[in-house]
Amino acid sequence: MPSRRAFLAGAGAVPALAQTANSLSSSSCAALSLDGAWRFRLDSESAWRIVQTPHTWQVEAANASYYGPAWYEREFDVDAAWSECALRLEFEAVFHSATVWVNGHAAGEHLRKGYTAFTVDAARHVKFGARNTVRVRVDNSFDPLMLPRERSSDWAHDGGIYRPVRLLVTPRVFLERLEVDAEPDLHGKAAVTVRAVVRNASERAASGSLSLRLADVETGLSVQAEAGTYAVPAGQTAVVPVRVQMDSVKLWHFDHPHLYAAKVALDNGHAIEETFGVRKIEIRGTQFFLNGEAVRLMGVERMAGSHPKYGMAEPAAWIEHDHGDMRELNCVYTRVHWMQDRRVLDYCDRHGILMQTEVPTWGPKTFPEPGPQPLPELMQNGLEQLREMIARDRNHPCIFSWGVCNEIEGGRAADSYFAKTLYAEAKKLDPKRLVTYASNSVHNRLAADVAGAMDYVMWNEYFESWMGGTVADMANKLDAIHATFPDKPIVVSEYGYCACTPERPEGDEKRRSVLLGHDAVFRARPWVAGLIFFCYNDYRTHIGDKGQGVLKQRVHGVVDVYGRRKPSWELLRKESSPVERLQADVTPAGFRLAVTARTAVPAYTMRGYRVRAVVEGRGGIPLETVECDLPAIAPGATGAASGSFAEKDLRVVRFDVLRPDGVSTAGTTYERPPASGI
Template sequence: MSSHSNEQLKDCPRSSAGQRQQQLLNRGWVFAYGDMPEAKEAAYDDSNWYTAGIPHSFGTPYFMENTFYVGYGCYRKRFSVSKEWLGRRLSLEFQGVFQEAEVYVNGALAGRHQGGYTAFEIDISSLVREGGNLLFVRVNNLWNPRLAPRAGEHVFNGGIYRDVSLIVTDPLHVAWYGTYVTTPQASSEEALVEMRTEVANRKGVPVDCTLVSTVEYEGRVLLEIRQTRRIDAYGQVEFLQQGMLASPQLWHPDTPRLYILRSCVYDGEGELRDTYETRFGVRWFRFDAHEGFFLNGEHYDILGANAHQDHAGWGDAVTRAGMARDVRLIKECGMNLIRGSHYPHHPHVAAECDRQGLLFWSELCYWGIGGANVEGYWSSSAYPVREADRAEFEDSCMRALEEMIRTNRNHPSIVVWSVSNEPFFSEPEVMDAARALTVRLVGHARTLDSSRPAAVGGAQREGFDTLGDLAGYNGDGAALYRDPGFPSFVSEYGSVIGDRPGVYAPGYTDGVETNPRWRSGKALWCGFHHGSIAGDMGRMGMIDYYRLPLGAWYWYRNERLGIAPPPPARRAGACALELRSDRREIATDGTDDAHLIVQTVDEQGRRVDLPAVVTLEVVEGGGIFPTGRSIELSTASLSFLDGMGAIELRSYYAGRVVVQASSAGLRAATLELEAYGEEAWAGQRVHMPEGPPSRLTPPRADAPADIALHRPVFCSSQAADSPAMHVTDARAATCWRPASGAAGEWLAVDLEGTKQASLAHVTLDLTPEEGWPPLELACSSDGRQYAPLPGVQRDDASVSVSVALPAEGLRYLRIRFPQRAAAVRAVSIWS
């Protein structure tokens, strides 16, 4: 490293707009379902295609159905290239396409990408021409046995569902996401800032390059370092620069202070060629096996929530405003962490956590789901069962990890790279390989970024918890692993199914309400309702799909911040609708929206709990709902509950937007918004689909399957060497033993959502001398109210009982010993 002055260098500008340009391409697309590769040609007629704005989902409008469209979708957009851009480097940046994309420019293949949750860049410099250009993107969301994720409980709608940008730079420029800032030594007195900056030279001749890096805080330059290196033709080098900051402004959720690194690239003639900005924070932290989590030298209790990315109607196609809203909702109830379940999220989520002050757990899409493993769909074995699929699958995991870390590594809010969620939901014959892949991923994460621990999320079965730097325990893991001897975290607890207004309670289980010193923290399952292929598992949020809180959210806010919950809705007397928005101005570039809330009120403006059907309609301007120019919210569809409903509105055209809310027998309400941007609304055609042409139903296993395998198990007590988890581990030699043989001991298996099953089978661990103790079998949908199961059949030869299960399904199966307890060897529930 060298630091020196160069009199030829011109002042580095205070804005990066001078040399590099980044232009959002979210507006003005057309879309069609199906595979039409011929649409890459300019002469193709797309006049019958749907109008679309990015972000866009195959599933829009989507409202938490368990089914979704699987297949191809094609996108076309025309964009302009100015004469001044020719000879520069032009690239397309896609923040996320689910899950395989082919990108064509002017009929020629520009590049491909596999993986639905990470950003990618494609160089199109040689394919563009001055004036009009055609961009065609061919997308599919087909289940791929060699591409992560192979399984998960979310939905897997396809589409270009995150932002698209055109990036124009000089051939000599900072590489895509090419900065990496760490503070390897930091205290409240001083901090060492280490800056690694990759600079690319896309010229055919070597270049002497000078990198000037300045660190700024609130407009003041605190540090400046200059370094010159020679870069070969079509080469790339990494500059390593270091400097000390005195009395640094520390980043903390209570004080989320951010610095700016400004990277200015000069050629050998002293001409400025590129300027690139990176926001970062100064903080230090550690997860300790016995003392928990420390931030900036002080013990810090983490309480957070898991968050999936999708929103009502729009599905996964969420605006940046919607992401910021989600972060704010978690922050406003007093929590301090978001676990990005269970895949890399848009980098803007972490940016909002940086800005608003939340820790972020960033997770890879190596993921499993309980129940019968069915190859060919997202309910398959998390790790491939076919040997021919394994190498490519592992490569896809490694590639996604690299892309997740590269695009998110400068966010101070991120304190964890998690490599998985519940990968033990793999077939038994590949469990060793699944563990070996986890070890590879942990090692690779450490190599890519040694400043953060590599966690194994959902590690409560099959020994996965010992494979990383931090173990994340889901479900019953909080009870199973008390002070495990290495850093640990409760990455999921709660799992309460409900709709607004919901239960005013936190959903705590198994003593998780207290944080022993050794536990780093805990995260509620989950923050928001979301789409799910697994029955009602999507309705477990403390905030519903429409971004309106349930009672649990108000409980946390009162407990953490001392803000009392609002009064309940009145039961009678509604006479009017009230319509409001969280903002009155929205941008038209696809990054913004307005959250509209409508409620039934009485003459005094107090909310009334009235079952209703409410229509929201855009009566003026270019605003759209996920269903088009109007949308219906109703009690029957769970979109208008407790006298209130909500939806997000966006516009891709500038001008005034007027929305009217109406419902039979109630006084209507109107709301006016202003959309700002380049193209004004003048009655342009808005042609949106009513929904995808078909939805794929999750397949069922060909043969009966034990859907209790590896599911959470809760109990009244357990012997230290015989925990409750043994009854669903499929091992003949293990069992659950209560801490005593007293009356009233019980054991309950949680299927993590209402499941259809025909038979439950329970095997006891008894000797002939002991004899059969009385036992009761009961089922429940919520874990609170249990209904006895009649007709229990006893088999003396196998020391087991079986019982037929109710046709309406169940979530919990409980075995209770009313007089004297016995050990239970196995519990199976057959679909």
């Protein structure tokens, strides 16, 4: 690393950057994107080069195995009219440690927390009416005092400024964030509390008024408004609650992801807006309930950062590609091993995918030291990451639960202490949301495993793979877990097949066999409340057993690292559908399609679904499309839709059952029998 003196002097020749979109018109409120061209070099290099942020050097062939410090730098313009404003640099994430300088002055740091957002106050260091320089030192070295700890995790540790960066310009008294709690009574009303976090960056106490407006995102129309006041001492932050009641509320559901917007404005002109959903998730016995209805959920986990071209610096188009593909897989429930890009959560809010997002505490080697508690540095790091995760993501209706760790040694004292401490902290910060951890030890530890201290049990099971054994062995272990925790729902949070050792060569046929065989066991047990198949994609990881460089990976998915589907993709789609059976009857006069819903996972009331029938002629040419509504179909029930065709040549009719958003959840094909004697 260059000395601070060398840095302040401006080490080395620096290529010029094109000044595009670097200025905004005078305003007391502005948000300037700092994505795009930055100068970059590894710590061992003297010459700078231009890269495009978001960026990670791990997808560059020459740097795929480099873990250590690197530097980013760029210029930005600051309007003279902003001299009385607060200026903050907002980084959505830097992996994993960032130290920030503005015009050579140390402005802030965010260390050992590679997946959460942070801001740096820049006003005291900038030159108004002039061009300014921001420089960031990034370090992704494997670190023993952070989570994930050293090399304990199994995913890509991609270094860089890999998520968006903005310059935020506001009055010195500004809204830092909103916290929205919306609790429906399930009879058409909802109690909504919006807590406005107001920060005073000035040298004088501030007070004034604020306004709250709730609006329907779909229509843009206001549904409620309220006013309040604030008072904040100099240099402090205050939380101002505003409470309203909503009438005729539209609930958020994965099949009907209705969103509202909460906009709070201060009397000085600063305003921020957050989307939220009104929904109620609860546990009754061994079942999950969403908005008062029992649901048994199913989905698949995606490992972000796995496309070799993008790594963790995923563009919006790729995020939407993968999550759209997951919707086609009938995924309504997933989990992730670390905090996700804001654009991922926004997609899941809009399209209806429930998610557990987690503190990146991974593996039994995380807390190996003897003693009743983890190292203080790791305990503090875990708490800080949890707090930052909840502060940023708590308003997303897609967040089903918070995860505090994955595959720790659940019966060991230090591991248990860590999980219980984070559980208690999460409940304090977000009391009404579920909290758990994903265990791969509870089947052996049973009552001694900290899984029992969580709201529900999550079990990662890899019989016929990592754990060996047979389907019957798995079933016996699953029954033992239920017997130990008879009043808790059980979610199988990972299962699948990994071709990750020499004795387990890649074979998609085996992946399909595991999926079918294990699902049959789960469906025979009504206390299995959820399933998450692992994994959606083959994924890049620093401990990959296949591939070299950028393509170092685990072969574990139903698509490869480029998103190309394997045969197991279609089977997972069928297994994840709430439709158990389709019966199509076709006559010259029309059709009737009977749809029977599953009674076992995944099982939930199919409401707002439709049937699409497409008549195909010779050569598969589509000749006519007919759509009609299905009635609401409860688990185990059958509903039917009927329609008529104008087309008379009914050689082939393809039927799809469509979710409310138009995505097919199941299909069948009618083919006219050949005429007798032909």
